[in-house]
Amino acid sequence: MTRSTKLKPEYILQADPAKRLADTIKRLLRRNAYTSLKKIVAKTHAADLSVIFHSLTISDQHRLFDMISDLEQKGVLFSELDEDVFLSLVADMSVDTLVEILGQMPTDDVADLIGRFPQEKADDILKRMDLEESEEVEGLLRYDDETAGGIMVPDFIALKENITAAEAIRSIQEEHLEVEMPFYLYIVDDHDHLVGVSSLRQLVVVSPDAPLNTIMTTDVLSVKTDMDQEEVAKIVARYDILAVPVVDDGNHLVGIVTVDDVIDIFRKEATEDILKMAGVGEEFVETKSVLKSTRIRLPWLFASCIGGIVAFYVIGRFEGSLSRLTYLAAFIPVIMGMGGNIGTQSATIVVRGLATGRFNIRDMGTVVLKELTVGLILGTFYGLLIGSVAQLQYSTLGLTTAVGLSVVISMSVAAFVGSMAPMLFARMNIDPAVATGPFVTTSIDIVSVFFYFKIATVLLDI
Amino acid sequence: MTRSTKLKPEYILQADPAKRLADTIKRLLRRNAYTSLKKIVAKTHAADLSVIFHSLTISDQHRLFDMISDLEQKGVLFSELDEDVFLSLVADMSVDTLVEILGQMPTDDVADLIGRFPQEKADDILKRMDLEESEEVEGLLRYDDETAGGIMVPDFIALKENITAAEAIRSIQEEHLEVEMPFYLYIVDDHDHLVGVSSLRQLVVVSPDAPLNTIMTTDVLSVKTDMDQEEVAKIVARYDILAVPVVDDGNHLVGIVTVDDVIDIFRKEATEDILKMAGVGEEFVETKSVLKSTRIRLPWLFASCIGGIVAFYVIGRFEGSLSRLTYLAAFIPVIMGMGGNIGTQSATIVVRGLATGRFNIRDMGTVVLKELTVGLILGTFYGLLIGSVAQLQYSTLGLTTAVGLSVVISMSVAAFVGSMAPMLFARMNIDPAVATGPFVTTSIDIVSVFFYFKIATVLLDI
Numbered sequence: 001m002t003r004s005t006k007l008k009p010e011y012i013l014q015a016d017p018a019k020r021l022a023d024t025i026k027r028l029l030r031r032n033a034y035t036s037l038k039k040i041v042a043k044t045h046a047a048d049l050s051v052i053f054h055s056l057t058i059s060d061q062h063r064l065f066d067m068i069s070d071l072e073q074k075g076v077l078f079s080e081l082d083e084d085v086f087l088s089l090v091a092d093m094s095v096d097t098l099v100e101i102l103g104q105m106p107t108d109d110v111a112d113l114i115g116r117f118p119q120e121k122a123d124d125i126l127k128r129m130d131l132e133e134s135e136e137v138e139g140l141l142r143y144d145d146e147t148a149g150g151i152m153v154p155d156f157i158a159l160k161e162n163i164t165a166a167e168a169i170r171s172i173q174e175e176h177l178e179v180e181m182p183f184y185l186y187i188v189d190d191h192d193h194l195v196g197v198s199s200l201r202q203l204v205v206v207s208p209d210a211p212l213n214t215i216m217t218t219d220v221l222s223v224k225t226d227m228d229q230e231e232v233a234k235i236v237a238r239y240d241i242l243a244v245p246v247v248d249d250g251n252h253l254v255g256i257v258t259v260d261d262v263i264d265i266f267r268k269e270a271t272e273d274i275l276k277m278a279g280v281g282e283e284f285v286e287t288k289s290v291l292k293s294t295r296i297r298l299p300w301l302f303a304s305c306i307g308g309i310v311a312f313y314v315i316g317r318f319e320g321s322l323s324r325l326t327y328l329a330a331f332i333p334v335i336m337g338m339g340g341n342i343g344t345q346s347a348t349i350v351v352r353g354l355a356t357g358r359f360n361i362r363d364m365g366t367v368v369l370k371e372l373t374v375g376l377i378l379g380t381f382y383g384l385l386i387g388s389v390a391q392l393q394y395s396t397l398g399l400t401t402a403v404g405l406s407v408v409i410s411m412s413v414a415a416f417v418g419s420m421a422p423m424l425f426a427r428m429n430i431d432p433a434v435a436t437g438p439f440v441t442t443s444i445d446i447v448s449v450f451f452y453f454k455i456a457t458v459l460l461d462i
Numbered sequence: 463m464t465r466s467t468k469l470k471p472e473y474i475l476q477a478d479p480a481k482r483l484a485d486t487i488k489r490l491l492r493r494n495a496y497t498s499l500k501k502i503v504a505k506t507h508a509a510d511l512s513v514i515f516h517s518l519t520i521s522d523q524h525r526l527f528d529m530i531s532d533l534e535q536k537g538v539l540f541s542e543l544d545e546d547v548f549l550s551l552v553a554d555m556s557v558d559t560l561v562e563i564l565g566q567m568p569t570d571d572v573a574d575l576i577g578r579f580p581q582e583k584a585d586d587i588l589k590r591m592d593l594e595e596s597e598e599v600e601g602l603l604r605y606d607d608e609t610a611g612g613i614m615v616p617d618f619i620a621l622k623e624n625i626t627a628a629e630a631i632r633s634i635q636e637e638h639l640e641v642e643m644p645f646y647l648y649i650v651d652d653h654d655h656l657v658g659v660s661s662l663r664q665l666v667v668v669s670p671d672a673p674l675n676t677i678m679t680t681d682v683l684s685v686k687t688d689m690d691q692e693e694v695a696k697i698v699a700r701y702d703i704l705a706v707p708v709v710d711d712g713n714h715l716v717g718i719v720t721v722d723d724v725i726d727i728f729r730k731e732a733t734e735d736i737l738k739m740a741g742v743g744e745e746f747v748e749t750k751s752v753l754k755s756t757r758i759r760l761p762w763l764f765a766s767c768i769g770g771i772v773a774f775y776v777i778g779r780f781e782g783s784l785s786r787l788t789y790l791a792a793f794i795p796v797i798m799g800m801g802g803n804i805g806t807q808s809a810t811i812v813v814r815g816l817a818t819g820r821f822n823i824r825d826m827g828t829v830v831l832k833e834l835t836v837g838l839i840l841g842t843f844y845g846l847l848i849g850s851v852a853q854l855q856y857s858t859l860g861l862t863t864a865v866g867l868s869v870v871i872s873m874s875v876a877a878f879v880g881s882m883a884p885m886l887f888a889r890m891n892i893d894p895a896v897a898t899g900p901f902v903t904t905s906i907d908i909v910s911v912f913f914y915f916k917i918a919t920v921l922l923d924i
Contacts, residue, residue, distance in 0.1 A: 045701065047700040047701055047702075048700075051700075051819060054819075054820060054821070055821070055822075055825065169666060172663070172666070173666055173667050182663050183645050183704075200662050200663065200666070201634070201644050201662065204631060204634070204635055204662070204666070205635050236725075237722070237725045237726070237729070238509040238510075238513075239507065239509055240509075240722040242645075242704060242721065259704065259721050259722075259725070260699070260702040260721075262725065263698075263699045263721070263724065263725060263728060264699070266725060266728050266729055266732070267699070267728055267732075267818065270728070270729075270732035270735075270736075271814055271818060273732075273736070274732075274735070274736060274739070274810060274813075274814050275810065275811075275814065277736070277739075277740075277810075278739075278806050278807050278809075278810035278811075278898070279803065279806070279807060280807045280810060280811060290832055290835050290836055290839070293832075293836055294836050294839050294840060297804070297807055297836065297840060298840060298843065300803075300807070301800065301803055301804060301807075301840060301844065304799045304800060304802075304803040305796065305799075305800060305844055305847065305848065307795075307796075307799060308795050308796025308797070308799040308800060308848070309796060309848070309851055311792075311795035311796060311799075312792045312793060312795065312796055312851070313792075315791055315792040315794075315795070316789065316792050316855075319788055319789060319792070322788045322791055323785075323788040326781055326784045326785040326788065326791075327778065327781060328791075329777055329784055329788075329790075329791035329794065330773075330774045330775075330777040330778050330781075331774060332777075332791065332794045332795065333769075333770050333773035333774065333777070333794065333798060333907055333908075333911055334767065334769075334770025334771060334773060334774055335770070336795060336798065336799075337766045337767075337769060337770040337773075337798075337900075337903075337904060337907060338763065338766055338767060338770060340766075340802070340903075341741065341762075341763055341766040341900045341903075342759070342763060344740050344741070345740050345741060345742045345759055345762070345763075347740075348736060348737065348739070348740035348742060349737070349740075349742060351736075352733055352736050352737065356729065356733060357513060357516075358516060359516070359517070360517075363517065370752055370755075373752050374752055374755055374756050374759065377752070377756050378756060378759065378760060378763060381760065382763065382767055385767065386767065386770070386771070389771055389774070393778075436740070438799075438803045441799075441802075441803075442799060445795055445799060446795075449795055
């Protein structure tokens with residue numbers, strides 16, 4: 001157990017102003033102090049409101065939402081809420097109100113939210129929206145949610161390659177005031193093909209008469225609309241850029257993916273991986289109801305249940321030996337536990353190694369061999385230790401050897417299976433994160449128990 | 463098991479140009495084709511080189527590094543490498559060469575790397591560095607690695623509040639060409655106190671004569687030098703900003719933390735959490751040697767070993783019952799397995815919920831109660847299922863009840879302990895991520911086994 005030397009801030013309630021604010025808001029809600037509430041809400045950043053929102057009951061969420069008068073604030077809140085909370089909040093909201101709020105939001109967020117509504121309501125909303133915006137939203141809806149096209153914003157500065165720096169600055173001053181990320185100026189040819197990139201800083205330092213195609217950087221990185229969002233995120237992270245342009249199959253510039261979305265992707269993918277590794281689905285269940293949460297977790301435990309029943313039949317086969325040497329049963333937990341734990345270690349290392357790009361499936365041989373070696377070393381160490389306990393207790397060399405040897409085998413097999421399974425899963429395009437879940441640990445349990453009884457039966461001649 | 467519908471790109475080798483490049487480079491290294499290698503290396507982005515680096519043997523890493531002629535490329539590579547790889551690479555590099563390469567790097571990265579060298583060598587390097595730079599580096603070294611001060615760059619644009627927009631643009635054109643992130647212009651008073659923020663875009667759209675303090679945004683978010691890096695990262699993510707200014711205790715602007723570092727923090731913290739949850743330390747062990755890796759993993763397995771030995775003594779206490787009803791042993795794996803798996807689910811949900819801010823330790827009551835409810839429901843379901851198997855096999859109502867009841871208790875206790883432990887750990891300022899490791903699962907094992915035998919002994923009257 002490591003005692004962390006730094007104080008992790010989220011656990012220190014007094015120190016976090018958001019938590020203090022949450023307390024104030026809860027108190028005011030209890031007192032129905034609506035005037036004070038409205039004042040506080042108006043002064044609070046929507047991002048902070050969304051944090052507070054998560055800790056309220058559904059009815060308090062509705063009451064607090066009604067206190068917000070700023071449409072933009074409502075919009076930010078919409079895009080920050082988990083799907084369940086969002087749907088309960090908008091359930092009895094009129095289409096007009098929704099259109100008003102969505103009208104304030106970035107197009108990519110609108111497209112995400114539209115997808116959460118039932119088809120009919122979504123169509124209704126799109127129909128009542130500003131034509132230009134609804135076209136942009138529908139444009140984004142064509143792409144898969146988790147691709148570059150699905151997460152891009154159609155909101156960027158594109159300048160023609162043959163205008164001058166001075167003309168470019170003027171056009172930015174006049175036309176592009178609404179653009180969220182004005183740091184990269186993308187340069188396109190007459191057919192909207194992406195040909196280069198520049199920056200406002202570059203424009204202000206060059207001669208005002210210089211045409212853009214003489215000053216731009218032509219070595220511009222772009223991604224295709226159908227690239228998986230995780231890979232887009234990795235590219236933005238790898239090259240330390242603030243946005244990456246997205247092009248369609250014809251190399252026409254159609255949008256950009258910005259770094260704030262990249263952060264969200266990494267955080268979401270990490271949560272997904274962690275939940276999958278523990279066998280709790282992909283989505284965060286704790287914000288869901290007890291029944292929903294139960295339904296998501298039930299099937300993952302099924303693997304473990306089936307595995308346990310198989311282990312039961314395996315042990316049943318050795319009932320004869322057991323009835324003669326009952327104490328054999330006492331070692332089942334330690335043998336299963338050691339195998340299970342080292343298997344989880346190996347699987348986790350491989351899963352995270354694959355996710356962070358530290359190794360890829362082509363390294364399978366090396367990685368599995370290394371894990372097997374570690375398993376053998378650790379297995380020998382703990383085999384000797386646990387064997388000694390058996391010797392102390394029963395002074396039967398046969399039993400000592402059987403227990404020790406079983407630990408070695410169980411731990412080596414576990415390290416092997418634990419590292420091999422995620423690699424194989426990755427090869428078959430199954431997410432390797434599921435390999436650390438009940439499925440693999442349970443197979444290790446069965447193998448461990450089987451070998452233990454087999455070895456004991458042979459060595460003790462029973 | 464979920465079959466992922468999207469093809470995760472990192473597993474598709476042919477499609478990734480970095481992987482293709484890695485193959486080419488490995489081939490050229492085998493053939494000692496140094497001229498071609500140099501050409502390819504010169505054309506490759508340093509970030510891509512660092513990916514390839516990880517997949518090479520140590521001697522190939524040295525040979526490839528020697529092919530790099532561009533100092534800046536060497537610098538980027540330095541900052542991307544894991545500590546072990548970096549130290550092996552620089553082991554026999556002269557101080558002069560090191561100073562030359564470090565001279566090309568951002569100050570925050572240099573400060574990080576300096577900390578990896580032995581004290582003497584670090585002092586040597588600092589002495590030979592350019593005075594201004596070494597002072598900046600030493601300034602950063604004063605702060606703890608994992609705080610805002612430790613990760614900030616002293617590289618930002620600060621403008622006096624009383625100059626005009628036109629003067630500001632001129633100063634940016636003349637003085638601040640080297641600044642990495644020229645998007646935020648921080649405005650300071652005569653004593654370098656942070657008083658506002660503006661942007662290049664704002665400067666080009668206002669009247670050139672407007673003094674900065676009339677156009678700036680005064681509502682500027684900043685963090686203190688000693689804030690934990692994880693909290694800094696959360697602020698940048700929450701407010702969707704590209705950089706956050708860092709101030710010292712006297713509110714003097716001393717640096718900025720940029721969004722690219724924030725991405726690295728999130729990825730690193732996610733990896734740390736995942737590894738801790740599996741009981742494999744905090745650092746990624748797979749890039750270390752077999753022995754180092756073994757040493758890190760050994761103590762984490764100790765908890766599981768001790769737990770297993772305790773379970774052994776617990777079962778030993780019931781040897782009498784076991785010798786009369788040997789088949790009791792056959793249910794040990796399924797009861798332990800079900801408890802262990804639901805315990806991991808609960809602990810994971812709570813750990814991730816705390817890390818992402820979905821709930822905090824004040825929600826302990828609600829969260830634990832909910833987990834307990836889920837545990838009871840799932841326990842009843844699987845208790846009935848596994849009890850039925852017992853009934854089918856042995857047709858002994860006492861045994862059926864004992865097995866079924868034990869599953870219910872084991873799963874409820876596991877959900878309770880699994881959700882309670884990380885909450886308590888967080889309260890005691892121990893990282894909750896360790897709660898999913900061997901420590902908690904092992905205690906659940908012991909409790910499960912004990913209750914099982916106790917119930918069986920009573921119900922079967924043995």
